[in-house]
Amino acid sequence: MRPLADQNRTEPTTFSSCDRGNVAVIFGLSFIPLVLMLGAGVDYGRAVSTKSNLQQATDSAALAVAKTIVATTTNQQAQSQAQVYLLTNVRNAVAVVTKAEISADRLTLCLDSTAQIPTTIMKIAHIETITTKATTCAQTPGGMNGTYEIALVLDNSGSMSKSAGGKSKIAALRDAATSFVNNIYSKTTDVKMSIVPFSAGVRVLDPSVSSNRTLSWIDVNGNNSQHWLVFGDGSLVAATAKAAAKTAGFTSRFDIFTKLKSLNSSWDWGGCFEGPKYPLNVSDTAVDTSNAETLFVPFLAPDEPSTKDKYNNSLYTNNYLAETGGSCSGTVTGDWKLLTRACKYGKPKKDGSGAGPNSSCPTSSSQTVLQLTATQSTITTKISGLTENGYTNLHEGFMWGWRTISPTGPFAAGRAYATKDNHKIIVFMTDGFNNWQSATSTVTGSAYQAAGYYSYNGTANQRFPDGTATNGNGVNYQTTLEAAAGSSTDYHDTSRNMQDELTLEACTNAKTAGVEIYTIGFSVPVDPIDAQGLKMMQDCATDANHYFAATDVDSLNAAFASIGSGVGKLRLSK
Template structure:
């Protein structure tokens, strides 16, 4: 099996046709006009009347040529689809390739509309396939001067290469994706992209893709996960900051182990700066490079604006004291709901695990179809982007990626969001919902102001976009039904090229954007 990268070259033509009646009519008109020009006995009215004939012909030519250009565009789109299908197909014989091409051409060219297509022609080469097609268009006004039809033709050449492709899809699965059918549109568009790239191949040798759903954190408990990446000893800078060491454990793993009916699902906090925006491998000799398990604390029973109260405080006193009491988890059951969209418990708002790079079409399609929106906690695009980078990397965590300097592999990352880097506020001492950078009241970002913190996370996105592009990764960015000029600017600058940024204000436009990305990733090039 081989992943197929396609180059298309195009030629097109339009020709005019006349019948014997048209030729005779044309000659008669020409003779009449010549004789008239030599006759000095005319009058102004006759001159004006006869001048209408060439003017009418010119106007008719414009109308008919415009119709021909429309037919030509339809031919080109149908040939593009047929060429991509042939290039991605394992079909070996000319007859098999022609059958595949004709099927896709017919599906993309409606012969009930203007322009009747002829037979599709296919010419195989050593490493290329040429497809050609024509369509006939009856003229309207041009028939008056003897031109009965126009023949429109187009031709493309598909060249196959064998360069490997590794792609990370980093997709927003936050609660706002539940609105306006957005999560359904994202599932459909993502599956389209997978289907276009994989074609008929279930496990292509040179194509691998990853799926990274993100909310405010990312779930890394996936195939290939290794506990050696984790801060099991609780030594990372912010590990346990929400708990009082005098009132029970502060280590998140110990807290999870104490709860009778809940275990760590797999989400992690952002690493301390500067490692939050770096692809540094986790190592036991530097605890800040390790990952801290996400643990949303039980918020006080006495707090009216608690967003995650799932356990008995088991002590009285001030609200901070109640929340920091780690003993309330040890040996007790808590109220847990981990079915989206609204969830509850220490894993609240933790999405499905990411999918590391895989060449399994079925795995990707199943996980795309399983995406759901997750309410609360906010949106952390920087954390999603960081894990998209890490799954493409050859180094831990996740080592499926080939070297960034390997000339035989192209790496790409698709980043989509429907909202800003969002922090859900609370009118409590926490100042916000728990996030992958903790509570904003703890000021890990150097502020407890939500607007300022959002700007800091935007900067982290910008930093990583630059670093990822510097490693040769092709970045596509999509803002989906979003009205935020500041973030749109961030995403536009993040894309490798301006045309690789897509603003998709509708569900249908999202699908079109993903299809455009898929064709670009197939290295489809149109020339001539």
């Protein structure tokens, strides 16, 4: 029998067991609040980050939309425009502009916005979202200071007929560009604008005006080295080719057009020109009548051979004359000789189904370049008539846009580059990318465009970059593309890279000269611009803030609306 003291002693093991149970209960009861506290910290941190992002996005939206306000702009319109910017710039949340208010003097825009941030761990407590808010006001002194020369360089290629959601891309462009013009003119009268529609080529002049064929900057005597390359009986020596054309009775391409018009009334000169040799074709070079290389050659797509492949398919795209007709005597062999035979234009005889001498030249009178003018109604009328057709040649469009605001040639309509408080601006819009039709297993490698052919029977095209430009990519495209002649390899992608290089060198040179460049890539989901095309437009712009990507009608309107160059220095007032 144990002593009484031993009988009353509590066993340590029993007490220890009870203690563990109590701790488990206490920990279990405190776990859920602890998790919620930690979760609240995580979600609160995300809310703080989103609030900062929302404020920045709301500030940016206010600054952008404030530029576009005109006398007729409503609060609802401003709210809708601001919403487009907000959706683009707010991350990881659903953001909404809840209010937009324009001041009575039209100089201040205030925005309220909210963002709903989805929670993570706090959902345990049935808290699904956290709401954060932002408020801002943007104020502008109003008006535009200085004088402005603005070139609207607008893609009119065939793909502009496709839908942008609710309307065609060309219709959306007409509306957005018209609003842009009206907006600018509501702020200043010290502005001139030009409109440069482009596709595979640019219709520079109205061909129905006879004096447009004798302008001092046109190569009317056939002295430019590129004038007779495809009309010189096979010779690529400029003097020899010119002599061959003279023997056939021609002193300029206008003489050939006279003959062609007698055969088909639509085969008269279409108002387009070909590009100068490189690097004149990427710079703003003054026209010098004593230097034929600075003069512009009228565009004339040559008749191409009727040669077929083993499946009886035509190798060439533009056969429109009989190769042994005209004033020719005897026969020649070989596609290059057939293509460049000048005598077939003497008394031309129609043959084939090619588009003719204006292939790659826009044929609609509404696509003629509108040179610099201060008349608002003339500008908006031109925009209202824009139509779509053909391939895309961004380089050609950009260069003619630059030339319209140039103080030198060919139009010499712009003020001098150093003119105080004068702003030279290009707004450059496309829905695509450089696209030059190829033609494998031919002596040219391609269809004919403003830059000629990929190759001249294995001889280099001197209009292409030669890799020597300090601001270029170092690729000699003259050598690369001359191999396209006679090759079964498709050089289309190489030609695109070449045209991109021409475009970017031109953009760089224009910026160096003091031109401000805005670019818009109109890339709709059903017909997108690829990554290479979008990057080229980004690189062409003055900086990242001068580039806009539009994916539908609303964002195209927003892009044009935000391009408020010189509208005045905006500031945030709240």
